[in-house]
Amino acid sequence: MDSSEVRDLLAQAPLMARPLPPFDPDAAPAAPTALFTSWLAEANAAGVLDPGAVVLATAGADGRPDARIVALRDVEPVEAGWVFATDAASPKGIQLAQQPAAALTFYWPAQGRQVRVRGDVTQATREVSLDDFRGRSPASRVAGLIGRQSTPLAALTDWDLAAEGASRQLGNHQDAHPPGHTVYTLAAHQVEFWQGDAGRRHVRLSYTRATDGGWARSLLWP
Template sequence: MTQSTDGRAATGGPRTVPELLLGRPPMARELPSFDPYRAPAGPGQLFVDWLVDAVEAEVPDHQVVTLSTVDADGAPDARVLVLRDVDVARCGWVFATADDSPKGRQLAAHPAAAMTLYWPLLGRQVRIRGEVEQARSEVAAAEFLTRSPGARVAALVGRQSEVLESPAVYEAAADVARRALAQEPGTIAPGHAVYTLWAHEVEFWQGDADRRHVRLRYVRSGDGRRDSWARTMLWP
């Protein structure tokens, strides 16, 4: 759909931007219930339970998360990523990226992050905060080799988030990467990195069409990575 200069939709009727945004409220559908008193002792298991529900409900892109970091000036930054694994017992959320990307540099300087997911069909949000640890290079290499050829080429091209001079420059770099990969299939992108967000707090938020949202927060009780979590409910 295109917008005219006065902010009205060019097709589909005279709708303003606020009408487009607010005309259909979020979560106006039947949503699952969530009983926090029956929640598991740790957030890792509850996350997996909700992940199973999301997959079974066919939530699109159920594995896509928003990762928030802070830059050198303390300013927030965020982008979406694919969640690659969860350490259920120790409550770590695993993602992969280039360590020389802006987020990689931000994490090197300030290894803390927030991760947020929203599964719209279920009206469920999960918020995770904690410290980020970069995995050893062997772990990153093994993860890299699980990737499709296209994903490996993209990673080998590198320079994520740098200014692109022109599409032709990218194509030339991708050709070089493709040839390198064909000659040496075991090639690992030098900046490829795997990180784990070790949660110190995780909130599970079950939306309700009548605003009686149910919120359960887990807080790690010690400094270490013990599986000891305090659970509290939060006002909606």
């Protein structure tokens, strides 16, 4: 497939060629967490698939960026903390240890909405991380017990065998947990809300953490 075919395929679904919700930035709440919660509720009501799926961007000691999809676990309104979890020995866990700052990007195509979050990342206590793991589905805990995230896999049958072993381990010990399972919190210092518009009059509202702990709001050119 050459580049012209890619352009033809993209042209079949022009960006924003659908009804989109309005967004009045003057009516936005004072804190970004309140607006995020409102938008997340609207995404759920609109039937957006996997609205908690978010792109986590990190960088390691070499400064090169990396990104992948993770699941949002919670948002802490007071601290403006976006919560996610991973294994500390995974590439993203290692990168966060080397450079404890990250960015999150949500995109809900049905509504033409994007939310960008930037900030510093901290690890939760071991007790919080263990509670998070215990609260996961059996399939998620089995996958976590397998570990080896992002390491080479010779064949899918190897995963099946590892899953069988992890399932037996979990059946024999309900409190079994991977040693590296860690909850992280991204404490936002900047949050941007982007509402798409079919006429390209996109609305961008940026929240920036002020020195007094509050939030300064400003519109951005689209």
